[in-house]
Amino acid sequence: xxxxxxxxxxxxxxxxxxxxxxxxxxxxxxxxxxxxxxxxxxxxxxxxxxxxxxxxxxxxxxxxxxxxxxxxxxxxxxxxxxxxxxxxxxxxxxxxxxxxxxxxxxxxxxxxxxxxxxxxxxxxxxxxxxxxxxxxxxxxxxxxxxxxxxxxxxxxxxxxxxxxxxxxxxxxxxxxxxxxxxxxxxxxxxxxxxxxxxxxxxxxxxxxxxxxxxxxxxxxxxxxxxxxxxxxxxxxxxxxxxxxxxxxxxxxxxxxxxxxxxxxxxxxxxxxxxxxxxxxxxxxxxxxxxxxxxxxxxxxxxxxxxxxxxxxxxxxxxxxxxxxxxxxxxxxxxxxxxxxxxxx
Amino acid sequence: xxxxxxxxxxxxxxxxxxxxxxxxxxxxxxxxxxxxxxxxxxxxxxxxxxxxxxxxxxxxxxxxxxxxxxxxxxxxxxxxxxxxxxxxxxxxxxxxxxxxxxxxxxxxxxxxxxxxxxxxxxxxxxxxxxxxxxxxxxxxxxxxxxxxxxxxxxxxxxxxxxxxxxxxxxxxxxxxxxxxxxxxxxxxxxxxxxxxxxxxxxxxxxxxxxxxxxxxxxxxxxxxxxxxxxxxxxxxxxxxxxxxxxxxxxxxxxxxxxxxxxxxxxxxxxxxx
Ligand SMILES: Nc1ncnc2c1ncn2[C@@H]1O[C@H](COP(=O)(O)OP(=O)(O)O)[C@@H](O)[C@H]1O
Ligand SMILES: [Mg+2]
Numbered sequence: 253x254x255x256x257x258x259x260x261x262x263x264x265x266x267x268x269x270x271x272x273x274x275x276x277x278x279x280x281x282x283x284x285x286x287x288x289x290x291x292x293x294x295x296x297x298x299x300x301x302x303x304x305x306x307x308x309x310x311x312x313x314x315x316x317x318x319x320x321x322x323x324x325x326x327x328x329x330x331x332x333x334x335x336x337x338x339x340x341x342x343x344x345x346x347x348x349x350x351x352x353x354x355x356x357x358x359x360x361x362x363x364x365x366x367x368x369x370x371x372x373x374x375x376x377x378x379x380x381x382x383x384x385x386x387x388x389x390x391x392x393x394x395x396x397x398x399x400x401x402x403x404x405x406x407x408x409x410x411x412x413x414x415x416x417x418x419x420x421x422x423x424x425x426x427x428x429x430x431x432x433x434x435x436x437x438x439x440x441x442x443x444x445x446x447x448x449x450x451x452x453x454x455x456x457x458x459x460x461x462x463x464x465x466x467x468x469x470x471x472x473x474x475x476x477x478x479x480x481x482x483x484x485x486x487x488x489x490x491x492x493x494x495x496x497x498x499x500x501x502x503x504x505x506x507x508x509x510x511x512x513x514x515x516x517x518x519x520x521x522x523x524x525x526x527x528x529x530x531x532x533x534x535x536x537x538x539x540x541x542x543x544x545x546x547x548x549x550x551x552x553x554x555x556x557x558x559x560x561x562x563x564x565x566x567x568x569x570x571x572x573x574x575x576x577x578x579x580x581x582x583x584x585x586x587x588x589x590x591x592x593x594x595x596x
Numbered sequence: 597x598x599x600x601x602x603x604x605x606x607x608x609x610x611x612x613x614x615x616x617x618x619x620x621x622x623x624x625x626x627x628x629x630x631x632x633x634x635x636x637x638x639x640x641x642x643x644x645x646x647x648x649x650x651x652x653x654x655x656x657x658x659x660x661x662x663x664x665x666x667x668x669x670x671x672x673x674x675x676x677x678x679x680x681x682x683x684x685x686x687x688x689x690x691x692x693x694x695x696x697x698x699x700x701x702x703x704x705x706x707x708x709x710x711x712x713x714x715x716x717x718x719x720x721x722x723x724x725x726x727x728x729x730x731x732x733x734x735x736x737x738x739x740x741x742x743x744x745x746x747x748x749x750x751x752x753x754x755x756x757x758x759x760x761x762x763x764x765x766x767x768x769x770x771x772x773x774x775x776x777x778x779x780x781x782x783x784x785x786x787x788x789x790x791x792x793x794x795x796x797x798x799x800x801x802x803x804x805x806x807x808x809x810x811x812x813x814x815x816x817x818x819x820x821x822x823x824x825x826x827x828x829x830x831x832x833x834x835x836x837x838x839x840x841x842x843x844x845x846x847x848x849x850x851x852x853x854x855x856x857x858x859x860x861x862x863x864x865x866x867x868x869x
Contacts, residue, residue, distance in 0.1 A: 302709045306867040327711040328612040338706035342633030354625045355712040357612040383636060399706070403612070 253316055255280040255407050255438040256301065261310035263296050263462075270296040272462040273310065278407070278455075281436040283429075285453025287443055287551070293462040294442035295335055298411045301440065302332045314407055328356075331400035335411040337392040338399075341385040345376050345395050348384055349402060356403035363402075370398040374428070390421025394428065408432065408439045414448060426451060446551030456551075458558060465558050473554045476505070481549045482518045482526055487540035489514035498537055499530060508556055514542075517556070519549065612711040619713035626707075626720025630694070631727060640690070644732045648683040649739045655679055655803070656743055665805050668834075676745045677757070677830040678802030683736060684765035685797055685822065687729040689789040691721055691769045695776030695864075696785035704777075708865070715861040718777075722769045729765050733758070749835025757832035760845055764825045767849040768793075770856035777864045802826050821848040 256278040263271040271293045278284040286294050299305040301312050303323035312319045319326040339348050346367050353363030371380040374394040379387065384395060393413060400408060413429065414422040429452050433439060443449050449456050450470040458466040458473070466473060484495055489509075495516045496507035507518040520526055523546050534541055555561075634640065656672050668674040698704045698717070707717050747754040772789050779785045799817045800806070806817035817823055825848065828841035 299705070302705075304705055304708055304867060305869070324614070324711055327709060330709060332706060332709040334702040334705050336702040338702035340629060340633070340703065342636055343629065347632065351625065351629055352706075352710065355622060355707065355710045357614070357618055357711065403710070 254278060255315060256440060257313040258297065258301060259311045261297060261300055261312065262308050263300065263305065264308055269462050274459060274464050276457050276464065278438055278440060280438050282454045283433040283439040283441055283452055285441050285443060285449035285456040286459060287446065287449045287456050288459040289444055292459045294459065295411055298409050298440065298442060302330055302409055303327055328403065329406045331403065331405035331408045333397050333400045333410045333413060337396040339384045339392055339395050342383060344381050344383050345371060346380045348395060349399055352399045353402045366402055370401060374398045389417050390424055393417060393421070393425055397428065406438060408437050410439060410441045412442055412444065415444065446555065450551050458555065460559055466554065470551060473551060474549050476554060476557065479549060480520050480523045481547055481553060482520055482530055483545050483547065484516045484530065484541055485543040486514045486516065487542055491539050492516050495534065495539060498533055502529065505557065511561060517553065619716065622713040622716035623719040623723065626716045627723040630721060630724035634728060644687060644728055645735045648732055648736045651679050651683060652676065652736055652739050663804065672743070672745055673748070673834055674830065675803060676740045677833050678826055680733065680736060680761055681822065681826045681829055682797040682802050684729045684733060684761055685768055685793060687732055688725065688765050688768040689772050689793055691725050692772035692776040692785040692789040693782055694721060695773055696779055696782045699777060700781060714865045718773050718860055718864055722766065722773060725769050726762060726766050729762060733762070747833055749832060753832040753835060757829045760825065760842065761829050763849045764845060767852035770853055770860055774856050774860040774863060777860055796820065796822050800826060824848065
């Protein structure tokens with residue numbers, strides 16, 4: 253039996269169709285990444301599964317418990333870390349944990365014991381007696397997740413756990429989630445970040461405008477657009493379609509003009525000898541190019557291939573602020589990984 | 597993080613315990629969230645003690661000599677119960693802002709995802725507000741005594757007056773609770789609650805006799821439940837017969853509490869938003 257089952261979830265807010273019949277299941281012990289841009293319907297799905305919102309249609313089960321029929325029973329099985337860190341700023345970290353423990357109906361002594369244990373696990377012992385108002389964003393997030401684990405839930409919901417964090421805290425959070433995943437916590441993780449889903453989720457469901465548009469492991473999704481990409485930067489952006497047509501015989505799927513740039517990305521099966529071949533083709537056709545390069549495809553490419561737009565572009569609410577940290581976090585992640593490899 | 601195995605639990609487990617005692621404990625747990633925070637939030641304590649004290653002093657010294665009210669030789673004996681009543685009613689607006697904050701910060705979602713008694717969030721909040729209002733009242737009373745205010749009746753009458761005052765404010769806390777869980781932002785909660793509390797407390801008998809008001813305003817002021825409560829409280833502190841005002845004011849308090857506690861709880865626990 254799957255730990256989480258969502259069947260045909262639909263929800264409309266006035267004219268907005270937040271969810272349009274979304275299905276997914278999470279096997280026990282697995283991490284499912286619900287990946288989609290801002291406004292895709294991720295939070296709506298989480299709120300339905302956490303018994304906070306009734307869907308217009310569809311059903312949801314936690315450990316086989318129908319969340320609509322028995323919300324209270326379902327609640328004793330779940331832990332929710334919402335999109336905004338829900339910590340009581342006027343209480344200390346310890347008090348926050350103890351408070352949730354008591355509301356989970358643990359005995360007083362057990363609530364205290366759990367609070368101390370979680371402070372320790374989440375590296376918050378030193379600040380445990382400080383009011384949460386004084387915490388950094390990363391500390392708040394860690395406390396928030398610790399609070400959702402107080403009742404030893406069998407399913408953990410993490411709604412955009414790294415949105416709004418600085419790059420360093422974000423990496424710290426990845427380690428925390430990674431660790432939870434490896435210890436067998438069934439988790440539904442939502443994210444706007446493709447690299448995040450790639451790194452943390454066992455399986456990914458891509459949602460856009462309230463509908464699931466693709467699903468599979470990160471590798472499976474990447475294979476859909478070809479494992480590798482050739483990128484051609486054109487002198488004349490108007491040549492885009494010509495280049496796509498010209499290179500179609502060498503491509504695995506359909507090439508795409510990267511929105512807002514003069515670059516064309518062509519998915520291919522194998523990179524061996526591809527660059528000289530592409531240069532020859534383009535030269536023979538008299539198309540002027542500035543650069544030809546290759547790279548492994550990422551989930552960004554998946555999104556582009558599935559929706560025709562890059563994922564980041566339609567996240568208007570977060571605006572520019574996401575672009576900088578996004579690039580920075582990749583750089584940090586690379587050094588981080590290198591360090592870990594060097595150590596082991 | 598090490599050995600995370602015990603952080604979560606896979607599979608079957610009994611439902612967390614529930615029942616009346618647990619519900620009461622949830623109410624107390626939520627109340628203690630706010631009571632613990634009270635001494636840590638100096639702004640709130642300042643607003644709820646210094647400001648009322650200033651009110652007592654300003655009104656008493658600025659208007660004290662200028663206004664004559666029939667039946668009262670000393671305007672302060674008339675005025676101070678009115679200020680008590682207005683202040684505790686102002687104190688009831690904290691619930692709107694506090695709950696709107698819980699809603700917008702995701703704290704409400706977190707709490708509602710727990711296997712707790714959901715209305716405890718509101719009951720705990722209103723109870724903590726009642727305690728804060730009591731503290732405010734005690735401080736104000738001390739200042740009032742310092743400038744010459746006296747209980748003219750028995751101690752029992754003064755006690756009944758105080759209980760009426762606080763239960764009336766408690767009832768209004770529930771109106772503000774409904775506001776807090778209904779509006780979309782903290783700012784909206786703040787202005788929305790004061791928008792009606794201000795006229796309610798001024799178009800009343802709190803500071804002047806309604807008979808001195810324009811004829812179209814007078815019946816409104818006279819039938820304002822806040823006037824009825826103020827009149828009852830004032831009569832009791834001055835050792836005069838409160839008459840039907842006492843029962844009428846109590847009836848208002850109970851009716852408002854029942855109706856708005858129901859509406860606010862229903863709104864808070866609804867799963868349509
Ligand atoms: N309570 C609500 N009232 C009205 N519209 C809502 C509400 N919640 C979400 N929406 C709308 O539903 C869509 C999906 O929202 P949401 O689930 O929050 O997306 P995500 O979490 O993926 O960013 C958005 O267009 C959003 O504006
Ligand atoms: Mg969201």
